[in-house]
Amino acid sequence: MKVLIVDDDPLVCQSLELLLSRENDMEIIGTANDGAEAIQCCERLMPDMVLMDIRMPGMDGIQATRTIKNRWPQVQIMMLTTFQDEHNIRLAILAGAEGYMLKSTHVSNMAQQLRALASGVSILDAKVLKTLTGPSKEEITELTPRESTILELVALGCSNREIAQQLFLSEGTVRNTLSLILDKLELRDRTQLAIYYWKRSL
Template identity: 70%
Template sequence: MKILIVDDDVLVCKSLKVLLSRENDMEVIGTATNGAEAINVCRTEMPNIVLMDIQMPVMDGIQATRQIKKEWPQVHVMMLTTFKDEKNIRLAIQAGAEGYLIKSTKVSSMAQKLRTLVSGSSVLDADVLKQLTHPTERKELEQLTPREKDIAELVAQGLSNREIAEQLYISEGTVRNTLSVILEKLQLRDRTQLAIYYLKKV
C-alpha cells in the first residue's frame, strides 16, 4: 500500500512517515506541504492512498482532493485534520474523500482504518459521524463569561491583544488564553471569525 502524506506541518509529515512505515504492508512514497505539491507527487508516484490535511497554503486539501479524484479516481483520499465541523466534513466528502479522521487518532488505529479504506469502505471518525448525524447548535454569546464578552467585544472593535490587555488591565497571556477559550466555546477558527460573529449577534 503506497501512501502520500500531505500536511503543511513538516513535523507531522515526518512523524507519520516514520510511524506508518513500521507497518509491514505500508510504504510512504512521499510527503507534500500543500495540495499543489500533492498533485505533482501523484503524477510521478501514483499512491494508493493520500492522507490529506485541510488547511494549507497555495492549495488546500479540499481543492486538492477534488482535483486528485477527477484525474485519478482510483486513488483513495483520507482527510486527516484537526477540523471536525460539519461544513469541512461535508465539503471533503463532496470533493471525493472516502475517509475523514481527526489528528488525535492513534497511529495503530489509523493504519487499520487505511486498510479498511483500501478495501472499499468509507471511514469516518466517531466524532465526525456524530457531527454529521447530530450537528450541534452554535453556542450564543450568553455562554461567555463577562470577561470573555469584554474581550470578544474589543476583538470586534479591531483591538490587538496588547491593546486589549492595556484596556482591561490584564496580561497579554491572559488575553491569548481567554481568546482560545472563546473560540472553542463558539466553535470559531480565528479572531476574524469572532469579530464577524460578534457583530452579527449584538
C-alpha cells in the first residue's frame, strides 16, 4: 500500500513516516505540508491512500480531499486529526473521505484501520462515531430529502458547482432547488440559509 502523509507539522509527518514504514505492507511514498502540495504529490506519486490532516494553512484538508476525490476517485483518504466535532466530521465525509481517525490513535491500531480502509471498509474512530450518533438534530420537515441535503451543503460552504458535482445534478437544477428552499423557508439568500441551518443544528 502506497501512503502519502499530509500534515502542516513536519514533526508529525516525520513521526508517522517512521512508525508506519515499519509495517511490511506499507510504503510511505511522500509527505506534504498543505492541501495544495498534497494534490501535487497525488499527481506525481499516485498513492493508494492519503493520511490527511484537516486544518492547515492555505488549502485545508477538506478542500484538498474534495479535489483529490474528484480527480482521482480511486485514491482513498483517511482524515487524521485532533478534531472530533460533528461539523468537521460531516465536512470530511461530504468531501469524499472514506475514514476519519484521531491523532490519539495508537500506531498499531492506525495501521490496522488503514488496512481495513484499503479493503473497502469505511472507518470512523469510536469517539467520532459517538459524536455522529448522539442526540439527533431537529429535522427540517418543510423540505424534501434532496432539498435538505442541498441546504446542508450550502451551510458547509459548497458552491453550486460543487453541490452539483457531489449530487450528480446540473448547476441549473441546484439553482432552481435553492430558489424553492428560499421560498419555503422565507429567506433571502445563501447567508440566511447557512445561519438558519446552523441555528437548527445547535
